[in-house]
Amino acid sequence: MATPELKRTDYWNRVTDTVRSGNPNRTENVTDIENFTIPYVNALTAGLHLWGVAIGLTVSAIVDQSGVFITPGAACDSAGHLITLTAGGIAIVSPDIDPGQTTDIPTIPVTSNGITLPTPADLSGTHYVTIRYHEVTTEGLLGNAPTLTHAPWVRLQSTTDFQDSGIDLVLAQVSLSNGNPTALTPKFRRHTGIHADRIQLLKPHSGLVPTMSVTHRPAAELSTQSNGSLTLTQSGSQPSLTIDSKGNLGLGVGAPQRVLHTEGNEIHSGGSAGGFSFANRTTGAFEENPDEGERWVWYAQSGSARLWSGTDRLTINVTPNDVGLDVHRRMRIRGASAESTAGTWMFQNGKDRAFVGLADDTHIGLWGHDAGAWGFKMDTATLTCTITPRPGPFEIFGFTGIGLTVGGGGEFQSTSRFHRGIHVIAPIGVVGGFVGPAALFEGDVNVQGTLTKTALHFRIDHPLDPANKYLQHSAIESDELKNLYDGIVELDADGNAEVAVADWFEALNENFRYQLTPIGSRAPDLHVARELSDGRFAIAGGPPGLRISWQLTGIRHDAYAKANPIVVEAAKPDDEAGLYIHPDVHGEPADRSIASAYTARSQSWPTQH
Structure with missing residues (x-):
């Protein structure tokens, strides 16, 4: 803004070094007011402040009801004028006046609620609600001079070719339909600010020694630097916050190298939604509900650290007896070098006890660290397995003893020669008879084939007495599928x-x-x-x-x-002929059962070769 030459009356007699005698005349008042005070205040305001709304001037409207309402408030334009819409004052709402004229201009009073700006019925489309500095000549006289009264000019202006230069300040954008407002938006409305490269922030301070006192002291300074960065420096310290010219934020770092950069301290996030969110580098926008790894969140809950992307993908627990590391999918462990094969060490009571991993490029195995040897190896190409290089059997212990024994150097032989891949026998009591189920599956069981059984029923805790009773139902059977x-x-x-x-x-x-x-x-x-x-x-x-x-x-x-059609009636194969699934219900001895025959035959197989 161009500032006129500032002039004021010199009331000091430089010869006698005293105040000049006599009353000031109008010429001197013009010099003092028009050529000095007003341009000085405008230049000061424009130099210290950015133009915009300072306080109030709220715009409101009722949908499909004509008129726009503006509350009292103040603003500053780009020329440094202070524009005030004050209760008890006046305002101009006529859409067409001569901006250079001050006389014969109609005004309306400003109430404590502000003013109503008419919206003509023939007006539609989008318009700006604007306010502009103006003065009008009023009827009252001071001495022999007319009175100039501040009367801000509030009007509707077309959005077409509007110049947002700070002379007409936009308070809101209104959409009209035949004079009735349908929408209000804050487009081009801006708040006033200040011009500064350094802002000092103060804090209240009280002192007791040697005398009691209350004052303000410097607390921090917000300033711009010659390299284009913005720093917040607490009193007597290095910059605690820096935003460089690229938008990188440094916490305790004067030259941040990343969007967020800190050194020598932790970054903490807490609360019910605490965590650290980061996106896939190929993802171009924030993804609220990722399902393919577009965004990830590290967070902690119930004593565990979790990595989330749509669901928890990785969990690290510190709770005793809980799973220490839980991975939602497969894991890949890489060997660092040819001398360091991929795998996992098992550490217990102060030392490494075992290693599960690759023995070399083509074998995976189980290493016993105390024995210093591989107890199990499998060739990854041929699936050939080697169990312990030392003499001794491979044993599976059941409830009543050894369930399976394979001698050193022997091989495992299934009972498939008797139409069975696996033969499981229920635990047998001391005096004979089964004392429990042959198998207990806690979870889902998937049979990819035909399931043949003697009977089928479900068992649940009894709904009326779940602690003491079972409720059992049989399934519906048919000779058809x-x-x-x-x-x-x-x-x-x-x-x-x-x-x-x-x-x-x-x-x-x-x-x-x-x-x-x-x-x-x-x-x-x-x-x-x-x-x-x-x-x-x-x-x-x-x-x-x-x-x-x-x-x-x-x-x-x-x-x-x-x-696989159902065969309703089928002859027993030769090795089951004469035997029974349940011999006792037919009055036959227990050794006539098919299961007993399988057991006797499997026990006759050689355990070593």
Whole structure:
């Protein structure tokens, strides 16, 4: 802003070194006010402050109701004028006046709530609500001179070709439809600021020695540097915060090398959402819900450190007897060199006890550190296994003793020669008989083939007495590979209903059979109106609103079922002929069981070769 030549009246008699006598005239007042005070204050304001809203001047509107409301407040324009919308003052809201004129300009009073800016009914589109410094000549006279009264000019201006130069200050952008506001946004509204390369921050201080006192003392200084960086320096210390010209933030570092750089201290994050979030370097934006590793978060919870990306991928625990390291997927361990093979050392009670990993490029094994030897090795190409280079058997101990013994140098032979890959025998009591199950699976069991059993039932803790009783149910059996489905449907106003099944239903089943049962009343004409086709079957013949219980069965005809049809009656193979699955229920001795025969035959196999 160009500042005019500043002039003021010299009231001091330089000859007598006294104040000049006589009253000042208007010429002297013009010199003092118009040529000095006003331009001086404007230059001071423009030099120290950035133009914008200082306080108040809140803009509001009611949707689909004409008029925009502006509360009292103050602003500073780019020429250094202080613009005030003050309760008890006046304002100009006429859209078209001569900015250079001060006379014959209509004004409105400013109340404690501010002013209302009219929005003409023929006005639509987006406009800026602006305020501008202006003065008007009022009727009151001071002496023989008219009065100039500050009256800010508030108006609507088209957003087309608007010059945001700081003379007309934008308070809001309003969208109008036939004079009714539909939206308000703060576009181009800015708050006033200051010009400074150094800001000193003070803190309250109280002293007791030698006398009591209260004052302010320097606490910190915010300043710009010649290299373009911004520093916050606490009193008497090195810069505690630096933002360099590239936007890098340094905490206790004067020349940060990364977006966030600190030395000699920790970075802490706490609270219910504490953690450290970082993104995949190939991800271009913040990903709130990553599912392919786009973003990761390190955080701690329940005594463990966790690495999260959509779900916990890595957990490190310090809780006693808990898993120390939990990896959500496979792990790859790399050897540092040819002399250092990949693997994991087992450390217990002050020393390394064992090593699990690669013995060399082609063998993985288990190393016993106290013995100083590999107890187990497997060739990664041929899967040939070597168990202990020392003499001795390979033993599996069961509940009542050794379950399996393979002599040194021997080989493991399964019972597959008797149609069994694995033969598991239940624990046998001292006086005979099984004293427990042959196997207990705690978790899901997946059988990729046909499961053959004598009986099938479920057992749960009894719902009415779970501590003392079991509840057991048997499964439904059939001589066909039959699936059963049921449900309830309500008849419509015509007494009809359609039941939809899954899209895979007909690919899985065929030979459908139906059963319908009315609930609550008779329906003698109830029937299947249309058999299952294209995923739906129809029911008809009942009164409107009647609920129908339906049951639908189908016979499997999927690829596996076709390749493995059920054989209802089958002859026993030769090595099972004359033997029984349960000889006791047929009055036969226990040694006539098929399981006993398998056990006797397996015990006759040689354990060493």
